[in-house]
Amino acid sequence: QVQLVESGGGLVQAGxxxxxxxxxxxxxxxxxxxxxxxxxxxxxxxxxxxxxRSGGLTDYADSVKxxxxxxxxxxxxxVYLQMNSLKPEDTAxxxxxxxxxxxxxxxxxxxxxxxxxxxxxxx
Numbered sequence: 001q002v003q004l005v006e007s008g009g010g011l012v013q014a015g016x017x018x019x020x021x022x023x024x025x026x027x028x029x030x031x032x033x034x035x036x037x038x039x040x041x042x043x044x045x046x047x048x049x050x051x052x053r054s055g056g057l058t059d060y061a062d063s064v065k066x067x068x069x070x071x072x073x074x075x076x077x078x079v080y081l082q083m084n085s086l087k088p089e090d091t092a093x094x095x096x097x098x099x100x101x102x103x104x105x106x107x108x109x110x111x112x113x114x115x116x117x118x119x120x121x122x123x
Contacts, residue, residue: 001112002026002077004096009117012086016121020081022096022114030054030074033103035110036081038092038119048094049081050103059103064090086121094119 008020022034035050049070050059058070067086072079079096094117097110104110 002029002032002098004098004112004114006094006096006114006117009094009119011120011122014086014088014121014123016086017082017084018086018119020083020094020096020117020119022079022081024077024079024098026077029077029098032098032100032112034070034072034079035097035099035103035105035107036070036079036094037097037107038090038094039116040092043092045095045107047105047107050105051079052103057103059105061105083119086119088121088123090119091121092119093117 003025006022036048037045039045051070055072067084069082096114098112099110
């Protein structure tokens with residue numbers, strides 16, 4: 001399994017942007033489909049975006065489509081989440097996750113997880 005470490009979270013005003021990064025250790029990163037999930041206080045963890053192993057296929061939750069963009073750089077063992085036009089309802093702890101086969105919207109299909117990075121959007 002790869003070890004995942006997220007960074008890039010912070011406090012931003014509504015309408016602003018943040019770019020999250022998730023750095024993976026190990027030499028097998030390119031064999032993992034990656035996903036971003038988020039969890040707000042008192043709410044269940046929810047799917048945000050996923051990307052295939054090659055980066056050729058992406059998928060987004062309807063709530064972030066058109067505002068967020070997932071990408072990866074396999075040479076740098078890193079997956080990114082560019083978040084634009086942020087809204088207060090985007091406030092959550094954001095996690096990246098890896099899966100050793102195809103990407104999925106379901107958190108229980110992922111094998112490894114980072115510790116999360118907090119995103120707070122003020123109104």
